[in-house]
Amino acid sequence: xxxxxxxxxxxxxxxxxxxxxxxxxxxxxxxxxxxxxxxxxxxxxxxxxxxxxxxxxxxxxxxxxxxxxxxxxxxxxxxxxxxxxxxxxxxxxxxxxxxxxxxxxxxxxxxxxxxxxxxxxxxxx
Amino acid sequence: xxxxxxxxxxxxxxxxxxxxxxxxxxxxxxxxxxxxxxxxxxxxxxxxxxxxxxxxxxxxxxxxxxxxxxxxxxxxxxxxxxxxxxxxxxxxxxxxxxxxxxxxxxxxxxxxxxxxxxxxxxxxxxxxxxxxxxxxxxxxxxxxxxxxxxxxxxxxxxxxxxxxxxxxxxxxxxxxxxxxxxxxxxxxxxxxxxxxxxxxxxxxxxxxxxxxxxxxxxxxxxxxxxxxxxxxxxxxxxxxxxxxxxxxxxxxxxxxxxxxxxxxxxxxxxxxxxxxxxxxxxxxxxxxxxxxxxxxxxxxxxxxxxxxxxxxxxxxxxxxxxxxxxxxxxxxxxxxxxxxxxxxxxxxxxxxxxxxxxxxxxxxxxxxxxxxxxxxxxx
Numbered sequence: 001x002x003x004x005x006x007x008x009x010x011x012x013x014x015x016x017x018x019x020x021x022x023x024x025x026x027x028x029x030x031x032x033x034x035x036x037x038x039x040x041x042x043x044x045x046x047x048x049x050x051x052x053x054x055x056x057x058x059x060x061x062x063x064x065x066x067x068x069x070x071x072x073x074x075x076x077x078x079x080x081x082x083x084x085x086x087x088x089x090x091x092x093x094x095x096x097x098x099x100x101x102x103x104x105x106x107x108x109x110x111x112x113x114x115x116x117x118x119x120x121x122x123x124x125x
Numbered sequence: 126x127x128x129x130x131x132x133x134x135x136x137x138x139x140x141x142x143x144x145x146x147x148x149x150x151x152x153x154x155x156x157x158x159x160x161x162x163x164x165x166x167x168x169x170x171x172x173x174x175x176x177x178x179x180x181x182x183x184x185x186x187x188x189x190x191x192x193x194x195x196x197x198x199x200x201x202x203x204x205x206x207x208x209x210x211x212x213x214x215x216x217x218x219x220x221x222x223x224x225x226x227x228x229x230x231x232x233x234x235x236x237x238x239x240x241x242x243x244x245x246x247x248x249x250x251x252x253x254x255x256x257x258x259x260x261x262x263x264x265x266x267x268x269x270x271x272x273x274x275x276x277x278x279x280x281x282x283x284x285x286x287x288x289x290x291x292x293x294x295x296x297x298x299x300x301x302x303x304x305x306x307x308x309x310x311x312x313x314x315x316x317x318x319x320x321x322x323x324x325x326x327x328x329x330x331x332x333x334x335x336x337x338x339x340x341x342x343x344x345x346x347x348x349x350x351x352x353x354x355x356x357x358x359x360x361x362x363x364x365x366x367x368x369x370x371x372x373x374x375x376x377x378x379x380x381x382x383x384x385x386x387x388x389x390x391x392x393x394x395x396x397x398x399x400x401x402x403x404x405x406x407x408x409x410x411x412x413x414x415x416x417x418x419x420x421x422x423x424x425x426x427x428x429x430x431x432x433x434x435x436x437x438x439x440x441x442x443x444x445x446x447x448x449x450x451x452x453x454x455x456x457x458x459x460x461x462x463x464x465x466x467x468x469x470x471x472x473x474x475x476x477x478x479x480x481x482x483x484x485x486x487x488x489x490x491x492x493x494x495x496x497x498x499x500x501x502x503x504x
C-alpha cells in the first residue's frame with residue numbers, strides 16, 4: 001500500500017515499499033501557472049533530502065524542486081519533455097517528475113500527510 | 126517598465142482594481158501598484174488570445190502628463206534625441222530621456238498636442254510607471270520655463286490585437302481608420318478620451334486615456350464584447366518580448382545608449398547631425414565608429430528558457446554578453462531571449478551559448494521582432 005507525504009516546498013512523495021514517486025502538488029502548479037519546461041535529473045544520480053532534484057519553468061519564472069527524501073533516481077517522466085503542461089493538467093498523476101529508491105524511510109516521518117498539508121496550504125497561502 | 130519595488134510602502138490601486146479581482150486576477154506588486162499578473166485563464170492563453178482576438182490591459186500605473194509653453198517641442202528636444210519639431214500635430218513619437226553619457230533615463234511616448242488657448246505648444250507624454258516620479262522631477266528641473274501638468278486623475282487602458290479596432294469602433298466610431306502612431310480626442314459619454322493607435326504587443330491596437338471615474342465602466346463595456354479578454358502583466362511581458370520591444374530597467378537603463386540598444390531608428394537624420402540633446406557627443410561617436418556591444422535577439426535551440434542575467438558565451442567559451450529578458454514565447458512554442466553581446470558576436474546567424482544552471486544552451490542571434498508585427502498601415 002502506498003502512502004503520500006508532502007513538503008513545505010509543495011513537493012509530494014508517494015512511497016510504495018522503497019520506491020517513491022515525486023512531483024509537485026496541484027497547489028504548486030496552480031501558483032506557478034503554465035509550465036513550459038521541466039529539467040529532470042539523470043537516472044542513477046544520488047540526491048540528498050532537501051537538495052535540488054529538478055527545475056520547473058513556467059512562462060514567468062524558474063523554480064527549484066527539492067528531493068523530499070534521500071536516494072537514487074531510477075526513472076524520470078519521459079512524457080514531460082514533449083508535454084510539460086501535464087504538470088498543470090494532472091500534477092498528482094501524469095505530471096509526476098521522477099521515481100527514486102529511497103535510502104532512509106524514516107525521513108518521511110517529518111513530512112506532512114494529506115490532511116496536514118491541506119491545513120498548511122490554507123494557513124500559509 | 127521596471128519591476129523595482131518598495132515593499133514597505135502601501136501599494137497604490139488603479140481605478141480598475143475591483144474589476145481585476147472580480148475577473149479572478151492574481152495581484153502582484155509592480156512599480157508600487159497592486160497589479161494583475163494574470164487572470165484565471167493563465168498567461169499562455171491570455172497571450173494567444175491577444176494575438177488572435179483582442180486583449181484589454183490596465184496600464185493606468187504609467188505616468189501621463191502635459192508639457193506646455195513657448196516652443197515646448199524644441200525645448201523638450203534638449204532632453205531627448207527624438208525629432209519633435211518635425212512631428213506633425215496629433216502624431217506620436219517614441220523617444221528616450223538621456224543622461225550626459227547617452228544612457229537612457231526612461232523611454233516614453235510623446236504626442237504633438239494642439240496648442241493651448243495662449244498659442245503655446247503642448248506635448249502629451251506617457252512614461253513608465255517605475256520612472257514617472259524621476260522623469261517628472263527631471264523635466265521640471267531642466268525645463269523650468271515650461272509647465273508640466275501631471276494627469277493623476279486619468280486611467281490608461283490598452284486594447285491590443287487584430288479584433289481590437291472592430292470592437293472599439295462600436296464604442297468610438299472612426300477609430301478603425303485612425304493611423305498608426307496617431308492620437309485622437311474623442312468625446313464619449315460626456316468625457317474626453319485620448320485615443321492613440323499604439324501599443325506594446327506588436328499587434329494593431331489602441332491606448333485610451335480616460336478620466337479615472339469613467340475607467341471601470343468603459344473597461345466593462347469593452348469586456349462585454351466576447352472577443353475581448355482581460356490580460357495581465359505576465360502576457361504583456363511575453364507579448365512585448367516576442368515583438369522585440371525593450372523593457373525599461375531590464376533591456377535598457379542608464380548605462381545603455383540608444384545605439385547599443387539598437388534604437389537608432391527612433392533618431393532622425395537631423396537630430397543625429399545637429400545633436401543638442403544629453404549625451405549627443407557619445408551617441409554621435411557611436412554612430413560614426415560603431416558600438417562595442419549591442420542588443421540582439423536570441424533564438425534558443427532547445428526547450429529550456431534562459432532568463433534575465435544568464436551569461437552568453439561565444440563558441441570558444443568566452444563570455445561575450447548577458448541576457449536582459451528571456452522566456453518562453455507562446456506564439457512560437459519555444460524559448461527566446463534578448464541581451465547585449467560584444468559587437469563581434471552581434472551579427473544575425475552568430476552561434477552562441479547561453480549558460481543556464483552551468484550548462485551551455487545553444488542559441489543563435491536572430492533579427493527582431495521574433496514574431497512579425499501587425500501594426501495598422503492603412504487600407
